[in-house]
Structure formats: C-alpha cells, structure tokens
Amino acid sequence: MQQKFTNKKWALITGALGGIGKALVKEFTNDGYSVLATDLKICNDNFDNVCFLQLDLESFVLDEAYAAEFYKKVNAVTDGVGITSLINNAAVQILADTRFISRQQWNTSFNVNLSAPFFLTQLFIDDLDRNSGSIVNISSIHATQTKKQFVAYATTKAALSSMTRNMVLDIGNRVRINAIEPAAIATDMLKAGFYGKDELYKRLEMFHPLGRVGTPSEIAKLAVFLTSDNAGFVQGACISASGGIQGCLSDPI
Template sequence: MKKAVVVTGAAGCIGSEIVSTFSQQEYFVIGIDKNEITNNHANLKIQYDLVKLTKDPLELQRFYETITQHLDHHDVALTCLINNAAVQILEPLDQIDLENFYLSFDCNVVVPLCLTRTLLPQLAGAKGVVINIGSIHARQTKPAFVSYATSKSALAGLTRAMAVDLAGRVRVTCIEPAAIKTEMLLEGFGGDLEMLESLKKHHPTGTIGNPEEVAEFCYFLAESKTPFLNGESIALDGGIGCRLHDPA
C-alpha cells in the first residue's frame, strides 16, 4: 500500500519543500495550511486554520473524518505526520499580549498534540512516525522571543512525553532548526545583505540552512532508517548552538 504523509504549514517555505520532497519519493501528500497552498506536488490541499481544533471537539471529529475518508478513498496508509505549522510572535516580556501567548501555545504545542492524538489509529496501524518541527529557540533564544521560545521548549517536552506514551506504536522525534533561508528570514533583514553575511559567519559551518535540508531530514526520519531513534530533539543549526558569543 502506498504511504501517505500529512504536512502542516504546507504553504510556507519549509512546508512546501517537505511536500515536494515526499511527493518525489512517491508519497501521497496531504498538505494543510490556513493560507492557500500553491505547491502542486500536494495530492490533497486543505486550507484550514488548525487552531480551530484546539477549541471544539466537533471540529476534531470532522477533521478526523475528512482525513480518513481521503486515506480510504485513495487506498493509502498514513505513515507520517509532520507538525510544521507554527506562529512566531515577537513581544518583550513587559509588553506581551496574553492572547498572543495563548495563540503561540495553541498553534505550536496544542495543535501537534491534537493531530497526533486524533490520527493515532492510522499512525499506530502503520507503525508510523510523528516529526515535530521545533526551533533552536527551545534551547537558546533572543530578546522578545518569550512566547515563541517557551512554546518551542514545550514542544520538545511534548515530543519526549509522546514518545514514552506511544511506545511500541508510534515513534516521535523533533527537528530543531536554527537560521533557515526562508522568505520570512530574508524579509527580516530588509535587503541588508551585509547583515545576512554576518549571520552566516556566526555559524561554524559558515552558512545558514535551507528548506531542502529540513525536508531531507524529515524524509530520513520518516523512512525509519534509524528505528532506535525516538523521543529526541535534534539540532539542525550549523553548529551555532556549540558556540559561545561572549566579548572575549
């Protein structure tokens, strides 16, 4: 039976690359995003705000029925869920809007929990894999990243806890990228290529990452080449997490 993967945040740079990579490897790809998905490698595109799943059990039931109907109709087995969708809201601690803090947790932590629990019958039936896309901010962060860093730290904890609870049924891992060359990152530099080059030099590799690397790593994990790997959050950071940034 053909393998299927669900990819959230499929309209973004990283999500779109994950969609393309799995499609090229003959997966049936279900892409989900609140924005329009333009990548035609997705076999099924669902435009939907996943945060709704955290508010209403009926939404969860309808979502489950939609996904399972498509899996049955296309005669495919769900072997992988990639929780890639995320929201990044930057506010210093003394200016945090609690609604934004709650939204960060809903999108970055509660949605992955809901999706994993809801799709567990299919994933467990296929001895599948859940891949959470975390962030370097789970370990090291910067000013104004309170909501984002806290939610990504929680996602790392969720990864470990789910791996334990789902022992023998589903493996769960987390990829924690640092700077990845996406439109969002480039826009943040406002066209200042000098600053971008400076960022590259801060990484021991002398580069920043690209979406293709994240996608290939996801595919490697999905294919169970290392079945003993479980519950881990793995840095994909060009070595920047190893480097001290003190004045000396």
C-alpha cells in the same frame, strides 16, 4: 484537472505553504508519499500526489467538532487508509517583550505551536499505529537558546521538544516520534527580513560555524529520514540542525 494519487502511503504536513513546508511537501512526494498539505491559507494549485486542505489550527485545538470534521476529510481523501507520517511543521512566531505580550498572543502561540501538534497526534495515533507510522515535530533552536522578545515562541518550542521526549513513554513502540530543532533557515520570510541588509545577513551566516544558514530542503530531507526505516531505532530524539551555532558562546569581545 483531475488529481492523481499514485503513491499509496500518506503524509500529513501542517504549515505546508511556508518555506520549510513547501520543501517538506516536495521531499515527501519525491520519497513516494501522497501528501495532505494543510495550511491556514487556501491553495488552489493542483499537483499530482498532493491534496491541499485548509486547516485553522486554533479552531482545531479549541473546537472538537471542527477537529472531528477534519479527521473525516482526511479519512475520505485517503480512502480510509489513514496517514503514515505526521509532520507538525506549522508555527507562529509572535515577538513581544514579557512585560507587554497579550493574553491573546500568548494563547495563540501555545495553541498553534504546542497544542495543535499534541491533539493532531492524539487524533491520528490509531491510524499511525496501524500503518507503522512516524511523527516529526519541527521544533527550533529556540527550545534551548533564544533571544529577547522570543519568550512566547521559545517557551512553546521548548515545550514541544519536551513533549516529543515524554510522549514516547505513552506511545512506546506503537509509533516513532522525533523532533528537529533548526537554527536559521533560508526561507523567503527570513530573506525578506534582511532585505537591503546584505552585511547583516552575511554576519548571520558567518556566525554559524558552518559558514552559512540552512536550507529548507535540508530540514525536509532530515524529516523524511526520520520517518524512514533507516531511522528505526531513533525514538524521542530532538535533533539539532544548527550548522554548529548551538555550540557558540556569544561574547562581547
């Protein structure tokens, strides 16, 4: 079946096959975008206004030729128009104690979670500038508050939020760049981790002052807003989407 790309502006979304990624693809197409949906996994599904491109972010970071070839693919799909929005959503969450985490685990965390968003921004900055574009980095509550064994993941997310704030000093008014810092989001992966543990899941929900965890569509809609003209004065912001849990103090009593 021939794909149709009737929407004229393009969003590039990484990690598009994950829980938040799928919601991002849906909300951006609903908002009038054609979407370049990238993921490490292959997807052969065809949807109007969605083009799936396989992208290995570690190879993208480490291999300049691979990155250049990816840019050519994007340029071909968009007929030279280039992207208007870049959504750096993909991440790996490797849990390991500081005493035992391997160099490979540490480096993979930084390559995918931090270096890839940086080099994707660098690669597409001129296209984004030309199209009055915007970047949204999906960071995490772990940028500021974390748990045991999250040292690699939390450090990369803290750096991603910091990069978001600091990059605006170079970008200025050329391209807007902001970050979202979600707490627990009801993705299939999160739910699978609580399979058969209904009471624990309920405790997780109630620990959030809002009384529930977030939904992927809520994060996606916030990302769409941040790329819109309605957020025109929002620059270098790291926006908490935590259901209030970011203000909680966990006491033993």
